[in-house]
Amino acid sequence: MQIRQLGKTGPQSSGLGLGCMGMSGMYGPADRAESIATIHAALDVGINLLDTGDFYGMGHNEMLIGEALKGRKRDQPILSVKFGALRDPSSGWIGFDGRPAAVKTFLAYTLQRLGVDYIDIYRPARLDPNVPIEDTVGAIADMVKAGYVRHIGLSEVGAETIRRAAKVHPIVDLQIEYSLISRGIEDCILPVCRELGIGITGYGVLSRGLISGHWQQGSAGAGDFRAHSPRFQGGNVEKNLALVETLRQVAAAKGASVAQIAIAWVAAQDKSIVPVVGSRRRDQLQEALGALDVTLTPADLAAIEQAIPKGAAAGERYQTAQMAHLDSEKA
Template structure:
């Protein structure tokens, strides 16, 4: 698989693997054996960026990913995230916590769960308004100097926070939701990171599965947190299905699936973009990998954007 450069010398394959869903975010989690097979297959197909976080599970996600990639750990880029205060008894997130001392504690715990001696790409999961971002970047910089972290990333950060953090320690990648139905970063965030030489790692490039045409509003299983999201509520979901129907029609004409068309659209937005679609199924992984080889013309891109206009998506992200 072709590689792309994000920022600060970080090169990865043009497609990564988001590992949130394996820990049960969209319903039941898969078994360790299934995770081993899934991540192993991703590596076999050339994927070198594997993305997890302490909050996935919580903690379960890091443990599963660490075991699954153990046989090829040194050949891949392993990303995880910090930034939440997690109640050890309930396992629930209880606000933000990016204090430097907490970052150091989280990194040590993540290293143990992942079974590794370094985190390749460490993200601040969300900006903590109670902690100056300069202090966050400084703490990560110390971890880089200690060899426990290689690259610094941010997630869902605003332009001002990105600039301030980058002035203290280079930010290699920004992870934000970006897809045909989530394009809010295009106005200010995307120009900012491109000015600074920071790459974009879009999560949910398939609209949390909605753009695949396989998700029906009101039918999500218990434990699937998408059921609480405004865009997946019955009325909004039915309105959004009309956009997906248009995407399905275009995909049929192109000879691919709607998921492949939506993912290819993201990949065509720039050589500094590396989406990380997540899945629990090998057949979906294969489908996504094939999308990385799909070529879209300027006319194709225009028709896709006309079929799914950003201003016609109904309901907020959260």
Template structure:
């Protein structure tokens, strides 16, 4: 497995594992199967595991603790705070006075002494980013967190965060299906020396070329996404067919080609595809061994052009009015 660097000194596998699907978003789960899938990821050389306190309301962190109980010292765990799920609904809370408690609760669920990479999951519009990151920096000084990250930030917010404390990684949606980050957040992050962690790097499964107009409805994350609806879906499936045909000529799967394309964008890129299937995890990890030539990348740009994708992505804004108060 190739190694990529996030920020100044966080070295991890070039492909990570997004763990959300083990607890929510894509249908029923089985914890024993999930643990086995995580073990498959370790065997494939994956060292970065991405979770959040909000995934399954803590279930995901506890599951990861079980799966990583006997894992080696090279394993790195990233978790996130800021999205809160209560009986009243889903909201945001990045108040500085609440952050130590969020961290301690995650450490307990993860059964770890330190979090390798601690993200602000979403910006809380009621709290200046600098104040939130200032509280996160205190966790680093206390030895509870090694590196800081931020998710779904604007370039301006990223700069505000980095002015308070070094930021190792910014997480955002990026794939062949969604190229918008290339306009602003990626250049801004690179100017600040911040690593890039794309989530949904396989376009919520579309880029694996295993979905069709029938199967997209099996997940809320797809069913409610404009890119998976009507004429947009028809156009996007045409793009996927071209991707699949080129991948076949290269003797690899469409998913491996899509991930290899992301990895070709730089050694500061660490995609975190998620899957509950051990075979898919192995397939995704193998993308790190695919080195696309300049000619192959040029063919890909011509046959699957960035302007050929249709539809805006689903909004993942969370209302801030639903908050914790203690």
């Protein structure tokens, strides 16, 4: 397994991380036994970064991971946890809470659900517009001093917020969407992270399956949020799938799958970047692992760039209301 350092002060992560969100209903029903088997398979091959959020399935995802980790050594996984998103009983999204007292409360429940006594990387899932980032990060820093958290991360925040947070406490990584069709971080955010020695855990490397090479129009079923995602809408999805077919030609020339090329491209952009794959099944995980064996030459990278130029995607990565709340999308 390839190893990558998360920031100047962070832990050593496997070259791929496993994102567990899809195991708790975000993409429709998931098989519990298969989800746990996938987590076990990932750990057994050396993937040590497990990413979750306390709001995935309203705690379901953390309990699932806690069940999967029973009997395992605590230092085997790096548990990366996002917090702060608020949901109502009907699963609706109703805001974000980054107040210091809320931070410590969220953490207490997370420790209980996961069945552990510390979290490796703890991060606010979004920026609370009503709470200075210094206060939120300061509260996590208190938990670092108390031994409940090992490292502090950020998620979906912009360059200015990153700088402000880093003045309070060392930040080991920024979790943010990064893929062939989501390259917004390249202009300002990635340079700042490089300057400050902050790693990147890139999620959405397959754009939620859109550029996996397996997606077919109309595949989103009941309970799958992709049914309402702009890039999966009629018109947009047709243009985006046409890009995938162009990429498929590059993949065929390399003897790799489309998904493997897309993952390898993200990993090739910087040694500080760890792609996080949202595999819900062992066969998906096995395909993703194949990306570690793909070496992209300058000629390959040029061919990929020609197949999917920067800014070629049709549609935004989130709905308009959600995009407006993303600090990472603000100029």
